[in-house]
Amino acid sequence: MAGSSNWRKRWFPTAVVPMIAAGAVLGSVAVGDPANATTPTVTVERARPTIVLEHGAFADGSSWSSVITRLRADGYPVVAPANPLRGPAADAAVLRSVLDGVKGPKVLVGHSYGGSVISAAGANDPEVKALVYVAAFLPAPGETALELTNKFPGSTLPDALNPVTYTPAGGTAVTDLYIQADKFRHLVSA
DSSP: OHHHHHHHHHHHHHHHHHHHHHHOOOSSOEEOSOOOSSOOOOEEOSSOOEEEEEOOTTOOGGGGHHHHHHHHHTTOOEEOOOOOOSOHHHHHHHHHHHHHTSOSOEEEEEEETHHHHHHHHHTTOTTEEEEEEEEEOOOOTTOOHHHHHHHSTTOOHHHHEEEEEEOOTTSOOEEEEEEOHHHHIIIIIO
């Protein structure tokens, strides 16, 4: 499977970038320097929506690096904020705060669990022109991504999770889920 990783790196941006571009609605758009979750900065320059990339669980914004490179080469402003992975409502609130700092039309793109996050964060925002789901979850109201994972036969994720509980300073116990190291490659890279 050593070659599959290289194949995936070449295939992913080649397939995803046109899909994102197709979801982009052209119009007056804000463009600017790359923003992050704490300091988004935007200036008006050209007629392209800002593409906001939301990563899924067990990943970070760097998973979009080759897609970001291609989108920027095609003239799209791109924001790939950190997803704190604290639950759909909390993560959507963080993404909404980033969206508030990006003026003009936006296209939200979610991968995996990020699909749940963009659905909630983009609701009722008139500047969100499209939602793009890249192998992403779109749970029905009240349904969770983990429930969807367990709903259909063949999923190996539930058996590969390692729950780790900890208590942050001055807080209550929190449980994070990690993929067991020996199962990660099969689940994520296969």
